[in-house]
Amino acid sequence: MDRLANTVRPYAWGSTTAIPELLGTEPTGEPQAELWMGAHPGAPSRLDRPDGQLPLDQAIAADPDGRLGKETTEKFGPRLPFLFKVLAAGAPLSLQVHPDLDQAKAGHADEESRGIPLDAPHRNYKDANHKPELICALTPFQGLCGFRRPAETADLLDALAVGALKPYADILRAARPAGEALREVFAAILTADRAATADTVAEAASAAAALADGPTPHATAYAAYADLAHHHPGDPGVLAAMLLNHVTLQPGEALYLGAGVPHAYLDGLGVELMANSDNVLRCGLTPKHVDVPELLKVTRFEPGDPAVLRPEADAGGEEVYDTPIDEFRLSRHVLAADGDPRRLSPRTPQILLCTEGHAELTGDGTLTLHRGQSAFVPAGETVTLTGQGTVFRATDVV
Known part of the structure; x- marks a missing residue:
């Protein structure tokens, strides 16, 4: 597992204070809209290592089965199938909809056949994938x-x-x-x-x-x-x-x-x-x-x-937000200082984000996450959580 270094996207609608407060950094005065955690090529997270930072998309491309697990690569291809964010809205975002998978495939193929550049302002379909999403409130x-x-x-x-x-x-x-x-x-x-x-x-x-x-x-x-x-x-x-x-x-x-x-x-x-x-x-x-x-x-x-x-807790204390798709699954662990360790399934790749307090991750090593910090855990690595705080867990479903 590796601690992640993540990129903040400065879209105009972003709050100037919410993400800095979460990360414990000083506001810059500029909007800070989204903190991206994942392997999206637009702003991939970096694995933070003693010898330097390695972009997560490059790490996955070099060893997709090792990072994602064979089940995930067989189902979704050699890429992380989800993108995890912290979103801080200081002003309204655009009113929008997303296509289903068949619409995305057809629309992308049509625009490709007509030679519309991917960066054209009138381009609708940048890729052939759908974009279901889940937003979970940290504040009202x-x-x-x-x-x-x-x-x-x-x-x-x-x-x-x-x-x-x-x-x-x-x-x-x-x-x-x-x-x-x-x-x-x-x-x-x-x-x-x-x-x-x-x-x-x-x-x-x-x-x-x-x-x-x-x-x-x-x-x-x-x-x-x-x-x-x-x-x-x-x-x-x-x-x-x-x-x-x-x-x-x-x-x-x-x-x-x-x-x-x-x-x-x-x-x-x-x-x-x-x-x-x-x-x-x-x-x-x-x-x-x-x-x-x-x-x-x-x-x-x-x-x-x-x-x-609202999340439903399983027997192990993991609180799961039930959604009808397989590309992602969101859950939450609320850790108590005197609580039992929480064992996380090693079946799929996962990103863990601490939003309150601190969490100790124990697997093929140990890692402490404080508020605003995150980690990538590759498929196959068993991790247990202890500490006192709140950790959100993003995975896929295979």
Whole structure:
């Protein structure tokens, strides 16, 4: 096993303080959005060794079976199938969806056949993989996730008393299949005249801000929508966001985001685990490319309440976040000073991240992780955990 040296990505929406506080470093004054742990070629972690640092992707490429285990390489190929992050949102991220595996393969093949460069701003599919993801809150964490039921959204829009929103509310309230109504309104918002939409966004944001302190069940959602308009004035994505559920996660709670589910992270610190892909189709809240026809193919217009996940402990004390895919599995160990050692299965490669206190890792050596520190444990190495703190564990499922 090896301690990891990780890269912080300085995206504009990042918090200036949350990741430095986790790592115990001084803020630079610049946004620090994501701490990447894994072997993604864009910013691979480095194995921190006495003779220097070795990028994890290079270590895996040199010995995939030895690092990942034969079962993982046979199932996912000679690469780590997940990317683990700490995500610190100081401002809203873009509203987006991710394709399923078949859509990603077809879209990538199509864009390759048309010779669209990977770095082209209008490129949708950077690779042929899907990108399911899980976000688990370390602090209270706000986000948008999936479509609210149409009738509830119609009530929310009507309460704003903005004339330009009434046709959308009428469509959502009409007696027709919910998915059809959501698709029609979503498409209409994203294809409407931009100048007229900007005026509607401004009027809706002002009304939402006025309702945010009122006795309405949607007060926190109105506050979030007003904040979106503050960060993205005139953006149609603000109106599209009003179709979505607003959710606040408490520390330890999580959301799983499968293919086609529109979502955006708004504020807070969390750990994020995802399949190793860069495929994103944006709906708004961004200056980047929005491909509405492709977006409508990928988005799943299925209303309902967001399913907030809470971990379930097994007999050994490992708290598991249950998700329906094999590329990743997130679990948590809350260690007590007088607790029994926790033995971790050596079947798959794993990344361990300490978010509170400290943890002692004992395997083919010993390693101490303090808050914000992480380690890579190759498949085949049995590790036990002791200490006093919280450790998140990222693995795959084989």
